[in-house]
Amino acid sequence: MKHVVRRLVVLALVLGFTASARAQDPRSAESSEYLIKAGYIFNFARLVEWPATGAPKGQPIVIGVLGNDSFATVLGRVVDGKKIDDRPFLVKRLKNKEFKDCGCQILFVAAAESARTDEIIQLQHTAPVLTIAEAPDFARRGGMIALVLEDSKVRFIVNVDAATQAGLSVSSRLLTLATVVHTAR
Amino acid sequence: MTVFTKSLTRAVGAVLIGAALSVSVAAQDFPDVTAISLEDLMNLKVTSVSKREQKLGVAAAAIFAITQEDIRRSGARNIPEALRLAPGLEVARIDENKWAIASRGFNGRFTNKLLVLIDGRSVYTPLFSGVYWNVQDVLLEDVERIEVIRGPGATLWGANAVNGVINIITKGSAATQGGLVSAQVGNALLGSGGVRYGGKLGANVTYRAYSKYFKWDSSTDHGGQDAFDGWDTGRVGFRLDAGSPSADTLTLQGDVYRGEYGETLTGVTLSAPYATTFRNDGRFSGGNLLGRWSHSFDRSNTSLQVYFDRANNAATSLLDDRLNIFDVDFQHDVRVGATHNWIWGVGYRSANDHATAGTYVRLSPDERTWRLFSTFTQNEFTLFNERLRLTLGSKLEHNDFTGFEAEPNGRALWNISPTQSVWGAVSRAVRTPARTEQDMRLDALVLPPSVETGGLPVRVSVHGDRNFNSEDLLAYESGYRVNLGRALSVDVAAFYNSYTDLLSAEPAAPSVDFSRESVHLVAPLVAANKMSGATYGSELFAEWRPAPVFKLSGAYTFLRMDIHRDADSLDASSPDPEGASPRHQFSVRSAVDLPKNLEQDVTWRYVGALDGLMIPGYYSLDAHLGWSPTARLNLSIGGQNLTNNQHLEFRPDFIATTPTVMKRTFQVSARWTF
Numbered sequence: 053m054k055h056v057v058r059r060l061v062v063l064a065l066v067l068g069f070t071a072s073a074r075a076q077d078p079r080s081a082e083s084s085e086y087l088i089k090a091g092y093i094f095n096f097a098r099l100v101e102w103p104a105t106g107a108p109k110g111q112p113i114v115i116g117v118l119g120n121d122s123f124a125t126v127l128g129r130v131v132d133g134k135k136i137d138d139r140p141f142l143v144k145r146l147k148n149k150e151f152k153d154c155g156c157q158i159l160f161v162a163a164a165e166s167a168r169t170d171e172i173i174q175l176q177h178t179a180p181v182l183t184i185a186e187a188p189d190f191a192r193r194g195g196m197i198a199l200v201l202e203d204s205k206v207r208f209i210v211n212v213d214a215a216t217q218a219g220l221s222v223s224s225r226l227l228t229l230a231t232v233v234h235t236a237r
Numbered sequence: 238m239t240v241f242t243k244s245l246t247r248a249v250g251a252v253l254i255g256a257a258l259s260v261s262v263a264a265q266d267f268p269d270v271t272a273i274s275l276e277d278l279m280n281l282k283v284t285s286v287s288k289r290e291q292k293l294g295v296a297a298a299a300i301f302a303i304t305q306e307d308i309r310r311s312g313a314r315n316i317p318e319a320l321r322l323a324p325g326l327e328v329a330r331i332d333e334n335k336w337a338i339a340s341r342g343f344n345g346r347f348t349n350k351l352l353v354l355i356d357g358r359s360v361y362t363p364l365f366s367g368v369y370w371n372v373q374d375v376l377l378e379d380v381e382r383i384e385v386i387r388g389p390g391a392t393l394w395g396a397n398a399v400n401g402v403i404n405i406i407t408k409g410s411a412a413t414q415g416g417l418v419s420a421q422v423g424n425a426l427l428g429s430g431g432v433r434y435g436g437k438l439g440a441n442v443t444y445r446a447y448s449k450y451f452k453w454d455s456s457t458d459h460g461g462q463d464a465f466d467g468w469d470t471g472r473v474g475f476r477l478d479a480g481s482p483s484a485d486t487l488t489l490q491g492d493v494y495r496g497e498y499g500e501t502l503t504g505v506t507l508s509a510p511y512a513t514t515f516r517n518d519g520r521f522s523g524g525n526l527l528g529r530w531s532h533s534f535d536r537s538n539t540s541l542q543v544y545f546d547r548a549n550n551a552a553t554s555l556l557d558d559r560l561n562i563f564d565v566d567f568q569h570d571v572r573v574g575a576t577h578n579w580i581w582g583v584g585y586r587s588a589n590d591h592a593t594a595g596t597y598v599r600l601s602p603d604e605r606t607w608r609l610f611s612t613f614t615q616n617e618f619t620l621f622n623e624r625l626r627l628t629l630g631s632k633l634e635h636n637d638f639t640g641f642e643a644e645p646n647g648r649a650l651w652n653i654s655p656t657q658s659v660w661g662a663v664s665r666a667v668r669t670p671a672r673t674e675q676d677m678r679l680d681a682l683v684l685p686p687s688v689e690t691g692g693l694p695v696r697v698s699v700h701g702d703r704n705f706n707s708e709d710l711l712a713y714e715s716g717y718r719v720n721l722g723r724a725l726s727v728d729v730a731a732f733y734n735s736y737t738d739l740l741s742a743e744p745a746a747p748s749v750d751f752s753r754e755s756v757h758l759v760a761p762l763v764a765a766n767k768m769s770g771a772t773y774g775s776e777l778f779a780e781w782r783p784a785p786v787f788k789l790s791g792a793y794t795f796l797r798m799d800i801h802r803d804a805d806s807l808d809a810s811s812p813d814p815e816g817a818s819p820r821h822q823f824s825v826r827s828a829v830d831l832p833k834n835l836e837q838d839v840t841w842r843y844v845g846a847l848d849g850l851m852i853p854g855y856y857s858l859d860a861h862l863g864w865s866p867t868a869r870l871n872l873s874i875g876g877q878n879l880t881n882n883q884h885l886e887f888r889p890d891f892i893a894t895t896p897t898v899m900k901r902t903f904q905v906s907a908r909w910t911f
Contacts, residue, residue, distance in 0.1 A: 090270055229276065
């Protein structure tokens with residue numbers, strides 16, 4: 053019931069915003085896409101469990117964003133003040149090789165940095181980081197989650213093997229909604 | 238909650254949240270997306286032009302998108318009526334089956350400076366350089382959006398994208414699953430029916446198939462006489478989409494159609510009264526098949542598109558024409574670092590045309606094949622943290638008529654703030670010759686005998702000429718877009734177009750013709766490139782949404798044309814094109830959502846006088862009321878020209894068919910999805 057009330061409140065809030073909806077502005081397209089993707093990342097954070105070593109209790113959940121500072125800004129505002137299991141969020145903008153030791157629990161790789169896919173996958177072998185990327189083939193190649201645009205909607209592809217190998221456990225609720233793939237050999 | 242209401246709430250929620258998310262990130266506070274479940278997120282649409290179009294860098298251009306909702310709410314009965322929703326376009330109906338549609342001037346039934354594509358397939362016919370609007374149709378419910386670009390788009394779309402480009406884009410078959418039945422009856426559109434069904438053939442394969450038929454009643458000319466311009470068309474088609482964007486996608490689509498139409502035609506005779514007006518008819522049929530394969534690499538995308546299009550147009554007394562077009566287009570889109578995009582492509586097109594002469598028109602030779610090779614490259618850079626976007630590129634084409642043509646452009650967009658941007662562009666575009674301008678003989682007029690003509694009638698014959706060259710445009714454009722607060726947005730564009738080598742009709746030496754039933758003089762008018770000049774104007778579009786249930790939009794279009802003969806031209810017959818385009822156009826639209834799932838729309842538009850065609854300025858008031866008693870059923874009633882302000886919108890410029898009067902029309906519609 054609490055959930056329903058909360059959702060109604062969001063919908064009511066949202067009603068007030070329809071006034072400013074503008075399809076003609078090309079920038080609004082990006083912002084709606086960013087907001088939707090930020091919503092996904094928050095949900096993933098809730099539905100994935102890290103090993104105790106990878107996510108010390110009481111410390112913030114660190115999300116690294118590589119390759120798109122505008123998205124990092126949107127994401128930062130979306131998760132501002134939010135907590136999961138009493139842990140707040142911290143969004144870091146990453147440059148170049150900083151992702152290798154950013155202390156992140158979640159690493160988001162924007163399309164502009166898709167060329168680093170192999171390096172990111174290497175990283176998974178050494179640290180329990182939930183990797184999320186915009187490269188459509190990211191999960192197929194061994195990354196954990198690819199966020200892809202399909203018919204103007206954002207969908208996600210999950211590679212469970214990759215997550216399990218890194219010690220992360222992905223909830224079944226997430227998997228029922230995902231397109232599940234296995235690492236191509 | 239029952240499953241049904243739950244899914245309904247979800248659908249409604251998705252729409253509302255989606256609309257809300259369109260708000261600029263700059264807004265001080267935005268919806269808390271963390272409260273939205275994964276299931277709801279999956280249903281949210283990214284309000285965006287697709288990836289491919291986004292990369293085309295058209296933002297630094299005067300662009301407008303007509304959405305499916307706009308089309309539904311306006312009650313548009315065909316594509317030309319839907320195009321009336323785009324600011325800046327001139328859409329004039331000549332008779333029930335003919336239209337004159339143009340952007341930024343030079344309007345006519347054979348408007349040759351506006352390129353039109355349906356799902357990537359050009360429907361601009363190289364036969365006469367223009368669009369047979371009566372032949373172009375889709376199931377309107379399946380249209381995703383119609384993009385209207387005013388100004389040149391030749392760097393990307395090639396020759397003939399001179400004053401504008403219209404892209405009609407239908408939904409992917411995944412978005413049209415299930416069944417749809419629609420029907421319309423009215424007093425002008427006597428009846429129209431459409432059926433569509435979409436399904437799945439596998440995990441990643443979807444399809445749809447549709448068929449459509451409509452019949453329009455004939456209307457009357459200015460004197461109240463029946464103009465015999467009724468017509469009907471039947472059409473069937475399909476679309477199949479396979480794969481997912483994470484790897485490869487394949488689209489295959491096609492249509493076949495057949496229709497018949499009538500008109501009142503005035504032709505020439507060599508004996509008194511030297512002209513004859515009669516009921517004429519025509520038939521058209523054809524089909525097309527298109528395949529598109531896209532592949533995503535790490536940092537790039539490729540797309541290969543191939544299509545075949547056959548169009549048969551048999552206008553009795555004029556021409557019986559069969560045109561086959563084969564087209565291949567490859568495009569590669571590469572990201573170079575975070576701030577640079579590079580797109581390049583190559584294309585090939587061959588056209589084969591076979592024309593059987595009618596009483597008044599002949600093409601010589603009867604059959605001709607011509608080819609087009611094209612390549613383009615375009616670079617897009619973003620600078621200053623994406624605030625400045627620069628686009629530089631050029632098309633290089635080789636066609637069998639005029640050889641090589643280069644069509645470069647440079648564009649810049651500056652995001653002054655998250656709520657306002659300004660852009661500018663300089664581009665060149667060419668309009669390549671049509672087959673008619675090279676090969677045609679048309680009997681345009683017969684002048685009665687006089688002393689000066691030696692007592693012989695004079696047949697004025699319009700001749701194409703193999704020396705006719707491309708028309709040339711250099712365009713300067715700029716624009717400004719702003720969001721004033723949350724509810725008001727304004728989009729302004731201005732242009733200055735400089736044209737050279739425009740089509741003129743130069744008189745050639747008369748001769749005596751003994752070959753027909755009576756001896757007469759022939760006075761040829763030969764196609765040449767001896768007109769030039771400039772046009773300038775601006776287009777303003779504003780949208781105000783004071784409440785979620787109410788939207789008011791307005792458009793104003795201003796156009797001046799200064800086109801003149803070159804010093805060496807002897808053309809005394811070509812009309813001044815300024816007289817065929819309105820100097821001012823206004824429109825106001827209101828869209829209201831009422832309780833009980835009712836939606837109500839009213840459009841008022843004013844079109845200034847067409848002095849050259851003796852058409853006074855006119856206005857028209859259209860209204861539409863839609864009701865959805867359930868999510869699956871929609872009933873609506875629509876009316877056009879409600880004040881019954883009877884008027885002509887255009888007079889044909891070239892082939893002398895009788896224009897007919899716009900009257901008050903009504904229709905009722907029903908649409909059921911399952």
